[in-house]
Amino acid sequence: MSANDSGTGREQTPPAADGPRVAVVIPCYRETAHILDVLAGIGPEVDAIHVVDDACPDGTGAYVRENCDDARVAVTVNDANLGVGGATMAGYRAALDDGAEILVKLDGDGQMDPALIPSLLHPIAAGTADYAKGNRFHALDGVTGMPWGRIIGNFVLSFASKLSSGYWNIFDPTNGFTAIHAAAARRLPMDRLSNGYFFESDMLFHLGMMRAVVVDVPMRAQYGSEQSGIQIPKIIPEFIGTHYLHPCRRIFFTYFIRETNAATLELVFGKLLVLFGIVFGAINWIDSEVTDVPATAGTVILAALPIILGSQLLIAFLNYDTRNVPAAPIQGMDETVGETVKD
Numbered sequence: 001m002s003a004n005d006s007g008t009g010r011e012q013t014p015p016a017a018d019g020p021r022v023a024v025v026i027p028c029y030r031e032t033a034h035i036l037d038v039l040a041g042i043g044p045e046v047d048a049i050h051v052v053d054d055a056c057p058d059g060t061g062a063y064v065r066e067n068c069d070d071a072r073v074a075v076t077v078n079d080a081n082l083g084v085g086g087a088t089m090a091g092y093r094a095a096l097d098d099g100a101e102i103l104v105k106l107d108g109d110g111q112m113d114p115a116l117i118p119s120l121l122h123p124i125a126a127g128t129a130d131y132a133k134g135n136r137f138h139a140l141d142g143v144t145g146m147p148w149g150r151i152i153g154n155f156v157l158s159f160a161s162k163l164s165s166g167y168w169n170i171f172d173p174t175n176g177f178t179a180i181h182a183a184a185a186r187r188l189p190m191d192r193l194s195n196g197y198f199f200e201s202d203m204l205f206h207l208g209m210m211r212a213v214v215v216d217v218p219m220r221a222q223y224g225s226e227q228s229g230i231q232i233p234k235i236i237p238e239f240i241g242t243h244y245l246h247p248c249r250r251i252f253f254t255y256f257i258r259e260t261n262a263a264t265l266e267l268v269f270g271k272l273l274v275l276f277g278i279v280f281g282a283i284n285w286i287d288s289e290v291t292d293v294p295a296t297a298g299t300v301i302l303a304a305l306p307i308i309l310g311s312q313l314l315i316a317f318l319n320y321d322t323r324n325v326p327a328a329p330i331q332g333m334d335e336t337v338g339e340t341v342k343d
Contacts, residue, residue, distance in 0.1 A: 020125055023048040023100035024117070025091030027084050028060040031108035035060055038106065039068055041114035045121065046072065046104070050094045053077040054087040060108070074098075084176070085199030089190045096182060104179045112177040116219050120179040123215050130184040130212035130329050133170070133200075134177035138218035157201065160239070164246035165204040166254065168322040170216045173201050177219060181331040184212045198242055205246045209253065211326040254324075263324070266317040273310030277303050 024046050028035060035051070042049060049072045053061025061077040076094055078087060088105055095103050102124050106112055112134070123129035137154070154172055161173035178200070187210050194202040207214055255264045281303030288295045 019045075020101035020121075021048075021099055022046050022102045022104065022117075022121060023050060023095035023098060024104045024106050024114075025050045025052065025088060025095055026106050026108045027052045027054055027087035027091060028108040029054045029056050029081070029084075029087070030058050031056070031060045032058045032063045034110035035064060035108045036067055038108055038110055038112075038114060039064070039070060039073065042070075042072075042106075043114065043117065045118050048095065048098055048100060049073045050091045050098075051075045051108070052087040052091045052094075054083070055079065055081040083195035083199070084197070085193050085195035085202070088199065089193060092185055092188075092190065096185060101182050102179055103182065103185055105176060107176050113219070116177070116217070117179075119217050119219075120177065123217070124179055124181050124331070127329060127332060128213070129215040130181045130331050131203075131207055131214045132179045132217050133172070133214065134175040134219040135170070135172045135216035136175060136219060137171050138216065157239075160243040161201050161204055164201065164243050164250065165208040166250055166321065167204055167208055167214050167325060169325050170204075170214055172216070173204055175219075176200055178203075181329075183331040183333070184210070187330070194242070198239070201242070205250065208250060208326070210330060211328075213326050213329045251321075263317050263320040266313045266320070270310045270313030270317060273306040273313065275310075277305070277307035277310060280306070 022045060024042055026035070026038065026049065028051060031038075039049065039051075049070065051061060051064050051073060053059070053064075053075060055078050061075045064073065064075055074094065076090055078090060082090065091105075092103055102121055104117055104120060106114065106117070116134070120132045120134070123132050154174060158171050158173055162168045162170075165173075174197070176199075184207065188203075188206055193199060193206065204214065251267070255261070255267060281300075284295050284299050284303060287293075
């Protein structure tokens with residue numbers, strides 16, 4: 001599906017002393033206008049750069065080979081367009097084969113400042129997280145210049161992603177400026193991840209299923225002349241389907257397969273009580289309308305009380321779920337990385 005050509009004759013080089021080997025993956029599609037500036041901004045904390053030409057019509061990969069003399073850069077050209085998710089996974093595989101311990105995903109459109117890479121690397125290299133991602137909404141001035149459509153869309157997507165992934169402590173789920181530890185990357189079901197615009201949200205879902213620790217890193221977005229390729233009408237069906245199925249799968253696996261606890265009982269009995277109250281109340285309301293005989297106070301209480309109690313149990317379950325965020329990094333289960341990123 002792809003051809004790999006570094007164009008530099010680069011040998012695998014060891015990382016600087018006491019630091020993990022860092023690789024940057026840049027999935028590209030029509031990025032000749034921005035890619036050289038992005039590459040020029042990547043600092044010495046990075047050991048390898050994998051540019052993935054996702055069957056670009058403008059030949060971004062060839063353009064990089066011809067115009068970039070950075071010895072760290074290797075170019076992978078996909079034979080067919082795989083989408084941002086597929087291109088990122090191709091870059092991940094190449095970086096893992098190259099011995100990377102931390103993999104940074106950076107877009108080639110210039111919206112992400114490469115100078116923030118050390119901030120993404122720090123929690124992973126320190127051993128406190130498995131996955132770090134940018135958050136453009138951490139500060140009020142961070143959204144200055146962001147289109148209102150993106151702000152509203154991110155609000156909706158963030159809430160849906162929290163429910164889908166179980167990461168109630170993060171925001172801006174579609175942010176593509178990310179870093180992941182190799183131990184977590186190897187566990188990802190790369191062949192099952194979404195290849196489209198829901199790639200980042202799907203990543204969070206699968207990271208949540210493996211109980212990886214995810215943290216937000218504040219960042220400011222940079223908007224220039226680039227145009228968004230997202231077509232809202234086309235992604236709505238995937239959005240609805242994905243964010244309906246993922247919460248069901250996560251909750252079932254987390255509270256009925258992996259473990260059962262008080263939250264499991266709260267969810268089960270809460271749903272049963274609410275369902276009973278709604279059905280019982282609806283039946284008696286219809287009967288009252290048909291017979292023109294008002295329902296008794298006892299009947300009203302018998303319908304309302306299960307709904308009230310069930311709602312309280314469901315709120316208690318939601319409270320437990322929001323606190324059940326992974327806290328122990330999985331990277332420590334497999335290997336140890338350096339405590340600090342290279343200066």
